[in-house]
Amino acid sequence: MLRCLAALALLLAPVWGSTALAHQQKFTITTIAHNPRTGMIEIMHQVPVHDAEHSLVVQRTGNPNTHSPDIIGSEESREAFARYVTRRFLFQLGDAIITPDYVGSEITGGSLWVYQEVAAPAEGELRLRVNSQIFTDVWARQENRVNLGGGTNVSTFIFHGGDAPQTGLLPR
Template sequence: MPKLFIHTLTALLLIATSAVFAHQQKTAISTVLFNPRTENIEVMHRFSLHDAEHAVRHIFGKNADIIGSAKTQQQFSDYVSKRFAMSKEDGQSIPLKSAGFEIEGKFFWVYQETAEPEQLDNLVISHNALRDLWPSQINTINVEGKGDIQTLTFEDSIELLKVEFEHH
C-alpha cells in the first residue's frame, strides 16, 4: 500500500509541477513611443514566448514553431500587426509599417513604426492580438513621449481606447 501511495503522490506532484510551468500569461505589453529624434511613432509589442508558442499552434497549425521557424515568426508578426491599429478621433487611419521582430529571452517582440502626423491631438487604438483566441487575454499599452505616460488596458469586451494629448 505505501508503495502505491508514493507512486500516486509522485504522479500528482509531476502533474501539478508541469501545470505550473505550462501556465500561460495571457498578457502582452506594448509601447507606443513618440520619438522626438526621428519624429516617428515607434510601436513595440512584447509577448511571452510561451504564449506565442501556444498561439501559433492554434492559429497556424500544430507544426508551427515560433522558436525555430523564421516563417512562423513572420506569420505571428503579421498576425499581431493586423490586429493593432491607430487612428485619429475623426477616423483617419494612421498606417503602420513593419519594423521587424525578434526573440529576446522569454519574449517575442513585434515592431512597427510610422511618421508622426502633424496636429495629433489624440489617438484611438485597437489592440486585439490573441484576444480572438483567449477572451481572458489582456493587452496593455503605454503611450510615451507626448506628455505624461498614458496607459490603456484592453480586456473583457473593450475594443477601442483613446488617449488625448495636451498642448504646450
C-alpha cells in the same frame, strides 16, 4: 502501496498542472512613443515567445515544414506571427484609421518584439485611439496593456476580448 501512490498522485496533480500552464502568460505589452528625432510614432509589441508559438498551433499556421511552429528558429513562423499581431492591433490617429508600417521583429530573452511605425503630423496634438486584441481570439482571459508615452509620462490602457478602443494623447 498502490493506494499511497494514487493519493500522492492526486495531491501532486494540481502542482504538475499549474507548472505545465505556467509558461503561458496570456499578457502582452505594447508601447507607443513619439520619436522627435525621426518624427515617427513608434509602436513596440512585446509578446511572450511561448504564447506566440502556442497561438500559431491553435491557429494552425507557422512553418509548414514542421508540425509545430518555431518562432525562435524559423523566420517564416516569426513573420507569420508578426503579421497576426499587426492585424489584431487597431491604431487611429486623429480621425483616420491607419495601418502602421511593419518595421520588423526580434527575439530578446523570452520575448518576441514586433515593431511598427507611422509618421507623426508635424504639428498639433497626437490624439490616438487604440485597441489591442492580440490573442483575445485564442484565450478568453488574455490581457493586453498599451502604454502611451515613455519615462514618467505614461498612460496605460488595458484590453480584454471584445473591449472598445480607448483614446489618449501621446506626449511629443
